[in-house]
Amino acid sequence: MSKFWSPLVKNLTPYVPGEQPKMANLVKLNTNENPFGPSPKVVEAITAELNDNLRLYPDPEGDALKSTIARYYGVQSDQVFLGNGSDEVLAHIFYGLFQHGQPVLYPDITYSFYPVYCGLYNIDGKTVPLTDSFEINPDDYKQPNGGIIFPNPNAPTGRYLALDKVEAIVAANPEHVVVVDEAYVDFGGESAIKLVGQYPNLLVTQTLSKARSLAGLRVGFAVGSAELIEALNRVKNSFNSYPLDRLALAGAIAAFDDENWFRATTEGVIGERDWVTSKLEALGFEVLPSKANFVFARHPDHAGETLAKGLREQGVIVRHFNKPRISDFLRITTGTADQNKRLIECLVTLV
Numbered sequence: 073m074s075k076f077w078s079p080l081v082k083n084l085t086p087y088v089p090g091e092q093p094k095m096a097n098l099v100k101l102n103t104n105e106n107p108f109g110p111s112p113k114v115v116e117a118i119t120a121e122l123n124d125n126l127r128l129y130p131d132p133e134g135d136a137l138k139s140t141i142a143r144y145y146g147v148q149s150d151q152v153f154l155g156n157g158s159d160e161v162l163a164h165i166f167y168g169l170f171q172h173g174q175p176v177l178y179p180d181i182t183y184s185f186y187p188v189y190c191g192l193y194n195i196d197g198k199t200v201p202l203t204d205s206f207e208i209n210p211d212d213y214k215q216p217n218g219g220i221i222f223p224n225p226n227a228p229t230g231r232y233l234a235l236d237k238v239e240a241i242v243a244a245n246p247e248h249v250v251v252v253d254e255a256y257v258d259f260g261g262e263s264a265i266k267l268v269g270q271y272p273n274l275l276v277t278q279t280l281s282k283a284r285s286l287a288g289l290r291v292g293f294a295v296g297s298a299e300l301i302e303a304l305n306r307v308k309n310s311f312n313s314y315p316l317d318r319l320a321l322a323g324a325i326a327a328f329d330d331e332n333w334f335r336a337t338t339e340g341v342i343g344e345r346d347w348v349t350s351k352l353e354a355l356g357f358e359v360l361p362s363k364a365n366f367v368f369a370r371h372p373d374h375a376g377e378t379l380a381k382g383l384r385e386q387g388v389i390v391r392h393f394n395k396p397r398i399s400d401f402l403r404i405t406t407g408t409a410d411q412n413k414r415l416i417e418c419l420v421t422l423v
């Protein structure tokens with residue numbers, strides 16, 4: 073605390089990212105990174121950009137990447153917005169589209185950055201409880217609001233909401249923006265991007281951090297009606313004209329161009345996730361059905377915190393949230409086959 077801080081900063085509760093520990097030989101299953109690594113073509117494209125052009129600013133609009141994404145999803149370039157990770161895209165959404173006097177709705181158990189953005193921008197947030205089985209019930213979103221946001225699949229539960237139910241929420245709220253945060257959609261879900269042509273109030277965000285294994289590059293995007301995208305461009309151009317550097321733009325384009333790598337690694341993650349699920353169930357865990365690159369699991373006889381500590385002592389890091397309703401759960405990122413085997417071997421000693 074300092075007298076130099078603004079009153080807003082004094083009252084901020086910042087987001088706490090998953091730990092990036094510096095220990096050797098660690099099995100790191102705590103921040104939902106992709107175990108398989110990016111396409112070699114991405115590394116090639118980035119390497120090719122390491123030249124004298126780095127003295128020049130990158131394209132502020134990222135037009136080549138926008139066109140690539142637009143082509144990939146069958147939309148127009150002016151329906152695509154780019155940001156430095158989808159976290160930045162989300163920040164601009166809260167600032168540019170969610171300040172309407174009514175509370176923004178999001179699930180009680182969800183991505184913990186949403187309440188942080190509410191705090192940063194002085195927006196009233198209202199949590200909507202998930203059902204007892206940790207599902208989103210579309211009927212619960214038929215109430216006055218200044219916008220709605222939820223991840224699909226949800227994080228940290230991994231539960232997926234079928235597209236017709238997503239559509240029901242969007243259709244029931246024509247006066248407000250509904251944001252579907254699809255950070256994990258490629259691991260078995262169906263994207264709501266195919267609905268943006270029908271619903272001017274629908275905005276879908278995605279990231280290259282998960283299925284495209286580029287968390288270190290920081291590229292995220294949103295797809296929606298040109299009017300919504302224009303609002304985000306206004307915020308972005310009042311904040312940072314060049315959110316994506318030359319390396320990020322080149323790498324991201326290459327990632328979309330290597331569909332084979334994307335499919336093979338995504339299938340690899342799904343296969344490993346399902347293997348981990350079956351092993352956890354055999355050990356007596358309750359595992360929520362997941363369509364993400366992680367699972368959310370609890371054991372009837374062992375506290376989540378104790379299990380997380382026990383794993384850590386054996387060099388396996390998972391995420392534990394000390395929060396109401398979910399304090400007995402562990403969120404376990406899908407690792408490589410070797411990492412997953414190690415996880416299960418360690419858990420055998422703990423349950």
Ligand SMILES: Cc1ncc(COP(=O)(O)O)c(C=O)c1O
Pocket residue numbers: 103104156157158159160183223227253255278279280281287291292
């Ligand atoms: C639900 C959800 N949305 C968005 C993000 C942000 O991803 P990034 O900023 O890496 O694109 C994450 C990261 O873990 C997430 O879990």
